[in-house]
Amino acid sequence: MKGSTIKRPAPGRRYIYILGGMALFLSPFAVIPQLAGEVNMCGAVCPRMFFTLSPKGIVGGFISGVQAEWFGVALVGLILLTTFFMGRLWCSHLCPVGGTTEVVSSSIPRWLKINFSFMHAPAFRYAYLIVFVAGTLMGLGSIACKLCNFRVIPFLAGSPFVPGYRTYLLSSVGLAGLLTVSVTGFFAKGGRAYCNLLCPVGALDSVVNYISAKLGFTRKVRTDIDKCNGCGTCVSACMVWALELGEDEKIKRDQASCMSCKECVKVCPQEAIKYGKD
Amino acid sequence: MGGGEVKQKYKTALCIIAGLAVGAAFSKVEFPGYKHVMAMVRKGAEAKPVYIGEGGGRQVLALTVKNLTDSKEIEIRMDGASIESWYPPVVAMPFSRVPSFEGGRFSDAAGKRLPVYVTFNDDGGDRKIEIVDSTDGSIIQTMDILRGKGDERQHH
Numbered sequence: 001m002k003g004s005t006i007k008r009p010a011p012g013r014r015y016i017y018i019l020g021g022m023a024l025f026l027s028p029f030a031v032i033p034q035l036a037g038e039v040n041m042c043g044a045v046c047p048r049m050f051f052t053l054s055p056k057g058i059v060g061g062f063i064s065g066v067q068a069e070w071f072g073v074a075l076v077g078l079i080l081l082t083t084f085f086m087g088r089l090w091c092s093h094l095c096p097v098g099g100t101t102e103v104v105s106s107s108i109p110r111w112l113k114i115n116f117s118f119m120h121a122p123a124f125r126y127a128y129l130i131v132f133v134a135g136t137l138m139g140l141g142s143i144a145c146k147l148c149n150f151r152v153i154p155f156l157a158g159s160p161f162v163p164g165y166r167t168y169l170l171s172s173v174g175l176a177g178l179l180t181v182s183v184t185g186f187f188a189k190g191g192r193a194y195c196n197l198l199c200p201v202g203a204l205d206s207v208v209n210y211i212s213a214k215l216g217f218t219r220k221v222r223t224d225i226d227k228c229n230g231c232g233t234c235v236s237a238c239m240v241w242a243l244e245l246g247e248d249e250k251i252k253r254d255q256a257s258c259m260s261c262k263e264c265v266k267v268c269p270q271e272a273i274k275y276g277k278d
Numbered sequence: 279m280g281g282g283e284v285k286q287k288y289k290t291a292l293c294i295i296a297g298l299a300v301g302a303a304f305s306k307v308e309f310p311g312y313k314h315v316m317a318m319v320r321k322g323a324e325a326k327p328v329y330i331g332e333g334g335g336r337q338v339l340a341l342t343v344k345n346l347t348d349s350k351e352i353e354i355r356m357d358g359a360s361i362e363s364w365y366p367p368v369v370a371m372p373f374s375r376v377p378s379f380e381g382g383r384f385s386d387a388a389g390k391r392l393p394v395y396v397t398f399n400d401d402g403g404d405r406k407i408e409i410v411d412s413t414d415g416s417i418i419q420t421m422d423i424l425r426g427k428g429d430e431r432q433h434h
Contacts, residue, residue, distance in 0.1 A: 030367055037375045043391060119289075123291075127297025128298075132305075168395060171312045171338040173309040
């Protein structure tokens with residue numbers, strides 16, 4: 001721990017960043033999408049569209065602008081670069097989509113919430129990502145716009161103002177997306193099960209986070225095992241079930257799933273958890 | 279190997295299978311009454327037909343139309359259908375380059391991608407979508423609505 005760069009987050013500051021992310025990306029203002037000539041996170045801003053391209057469609061899609069565009073690709077590149085050096089700040093502090101589900105989830109009674117911690121998140125996440133990418137490339141079909149939370153949440157935000165958003169949300173695919181986001185977001189413990197299991201950007205981000213932590217670049221959560229008394233407070237505070245009590249009653253961390261939210265740092269009564277560089 | 283480790287390995291294997299299964303299921307599933315179609319608008323070019331399910335009832339077509347013509351005013355129309363778009367922005371920023379949309383008509387649409395929701399009640403009859411140059415009323419392209427599977431690549 002000696003010589004490390006330690007930062008203690010101020011309580012509630014993360015939600016202020018998330019609200020800023022909502023204002024930047026979602027209706028009614030949608031500032032960033034409008035910079036890219038869009039009004040929501042579909043089209044040019046879509047951070048997932050390039051996953052859906054077939055090899056044949058990549059060049060044609062870029063040329064015609066019908067499919068992937070530079071803005072969404074650049075957004076993903078920027079997210080991954082930030083993660084490599086600073087941890088998953090996009091996912092935990094700025095993402096308007098995961099941020100919305102988390103904020104809404106925090107206002108829902110605990111007894112109504114589903115706890116997804118019974119699942120091995122990395123196993124499910126990367127298996128799903130493989131199908132997400134390879135399914136399209138191999139012509140098996142695409143998941144991209146179906147169940148897309150980057151569509152459902154911005155459309156929900158815009159639905160009081162724009163009839164077209166309501167038309168989508170009330171269609172069969174819109175209702176399926178709404179149900180998925182509700183179960184894995186609004187009504188999930190921590191509000192981030194979608195992020196942890198189904199989001200392809202989150203999955204890529206978690207890989208970069210893991211690699212960067214291994215190489216010693218990124219900031220990360222570290223536990224002082226000598227101080228840890230195995231109370232488990234951090235385990236219940238973790239919104240992506242990245243922490244668990246080992247058989248030795250000490251905390252074990254899944255770095256790939258860790259979202260750099262630092263909630264565990266805040267709640268640890270022993271001050272055994274720190275966030276910083278090695 | 280302890281019991282905990284064995285249990286963990288089973289959990290991992292089950293979650294891998296679940297991830298693959300959920301992904302595969304949703305990549306193949308087609309939602310009834312909804313179709314996402316991408317199309318290019320070119321003068322004189324023949325548009326691919328849009329295939330919808332046989333079930334009838336309320337249909338929502340999400341059309342992403344790339345206007346490759348010089349026409350600044352584009353109208354999307356179809357008899358008995360409601361035409362909606364998510365344009366213009368709710369609060370337009372000074373730098374916004376988004377086309378305006380009113381009554382099925384886009385303005386400042388040259389070279390732009392135009393998202394449209396076409397909602398109609400499918401009674402089994404022949405239908406077609408017309409893409410019209412509103413400045414002179416000429417039809418640029420028509421898209422026939424057919425039933426069946428058609429070209430799987432045109433939607434996702």
